[in-house]
Amino acid sequence: MSDHKALILDEVRKYHLEREDGHGFVPGVTEIWPSGAVLDEADRVALVEAALDMRIAAGSSSRRFESRFARRMGRRKAHLTNSGSSANLLAMTALTSPQLEDRRLRPGDEVITVAAGFPTTVNPILQNGLIPVFVDVDLGTYNATADRVAAAIGPRTRAIMIAHALGNPFEVAEIAQLAEDHDLFLIEDNCDAVGSTYDGRLTGTFGDLTTVSFYPAHHLTMGEGGCVLTANLALARIVESLRDWGRDCWCEPGESNKCLKRFDYQMGTLPAGYDHKYIFSHVGYNLKTTDLQAALGLTQLEKLDEFVEARRRNWRRLSEGLADVPWLLLPRATPRSDPSWFGFVLTVDPQAPFSRAELVAFLEDRRIGTRRLFAGNLTRHPAYIDQPHRVVGSLTNSDIVTEQTFWVGVYPGLTDEMLDYMIASVREFVEARG
Known part of the structure; x- marks a missing residue:
């Protein structure tokens, strides 16, 4: 680290301490927020250091966070995205991929979900031409039960997508078993529940896909951000493609020929040898994050x-x-x-x-x-x-x-x-x- 950089970061630490001094609670005057980010000196320094290094796109910090978060959550892959809502969109859209062949969801197929909740758990169902099937919740837990989900399974049911309500797990082991018994996909919307457990096992480890949000109100923050996690490498590859414009290539930004056969592909009706960096296998989006966000995520994760x-x-x-x-x-x-x-x-x-x-x-x-x-x-x-x-x-x-x-x-x-x-x-x- 250069002397100039070290000096700047030391000044950032001093600035943080100045900002934190003298904020006592005054009843009826001090706002008591229902949610919010908790940021310390390390978070502020991490953001400034990433800016000093001009890490303005997805890069090393993003990959490092994905690796560490996947390990922490007990999943094989984690893909950062720009919000929890985008994570939900990617997870549901992944289930419509032609690469899933007979298991892919098609327009008119049904997805069981909960009526009382946040709209972006449901919106991706509709945005993919699928039919949401709504079930009620229990008062007190504010979750659907396995019995209600079982009663909703019909001939066109292909998936279940439910959020753990305000951090309180739904009966995820039982619902995961229902999904397995009926050959359904299960997406856990874990945006409000990072760190929750059911039967001693982390929520987010039962479903085929799991989504997380890093909005400031949530358990960890990147300012804005989200993540899709999975233990299924085929689904992980689909999610990555959809997030990154729909391209078939899996090289990171700034990389080329990671597969060692960049000019050896023939896909669709493209000419043989077409550059794999510009072959698109999905109708995708651009929903990536930046290293500035990931740098904050790394210190938050600790x-x-x-x-x-x-x-x-x-x-x-x-x-x-x-x-x-x-x-x-x-x-x-x-x-x-x-x-x-x-x-x-x-x-x-x-x-x-x-x-x-x-x-x-x-x-x-x-x-x-x-x-x-x-x-x-x-x-x-x-x-x-x-x-x-x-x-x-x-x-x-x-x-x-x-x-x-x-x-x-x-x-x-x-x-x-x-x-x-x-x-x-x-x-x-x-x-x-x-």
Whole structure:
């Protein structure tokens, strides 16, 4: 490292310490965010160092992160992309690849998913001309059950794509077994659940494909970013092709002839010897990340265990502090799971002497940030009303989520003082209306 570079990075460390000084919590004044990035000195230095080295495209840091994250998640391959939503798009689109031959998904095939959740778990199903089959969730866990998924399997069902709700695992072992028994693909949307386990095994290790988000609200951040993981090398190759314009070549940027037969291919009706770097086997996208993002991801990854434990600790503090509050349904972990919680979900009893909106307004007035359980029942939104879909069973609980449910934060940036203020505020509101 040059003397000039070392001096700049030392100044960055000093700047970070200056920025972090004197930010005490003032109840009712300091914003308590429901989620957010937790960035330290190492993160700031990593970003600046990547910028100094002009690592402005995907490169060595991206490859290093992919390798380390795949090992950490117990998968053979990880492919970075520009968002968790793009990761979902790549994962679902990969299942339509002609390279899968008879197993490929075709327009009109069905994919089982959950009605109450985030739209970009469902959008890739529709964007690929497939039919979402919606099932309901359980209140408390906010997940679909294996029984509901089993009831939704029909003659055109080809895949299951479900998110682990706010870090709480769905019955993923049982649903993975259903997928195996019925020759279905399983995509785990693990964007909110990095570090969660089911039966002692990490979520994201049960499905054919797994997706992760690195948006600042999530467990790890790159600012923006996402990832597709798999243990299936054929699927990994398809995902990489789709992410990188649809090209058939697997050389990294700046590489050529990694396969040692760059000019020996004949594909499609192209002339023999056509440059493999410019042969396209999929109708793809350009959804790559940059080394600036990956440099931040590498330092964040070192803190994953710390982040997961903080989320669990904060969730327990809220759960214990609100356990005896009437009219509120508190969240519960799916049996046999250990969630890496994304948020603390509260559902107001419809018979309560107050509304969800009144409680949320009270908390927001006290600078306690709240969020809905994303879209609630997606089938009620204008974007989806006229989209082709099938519903199995009632969506009663998804409707309750739409009307009565919200969540508050448990992310590692929250202090005990903030959490206790949140508890006291909820208790004060309920007791005043009790």
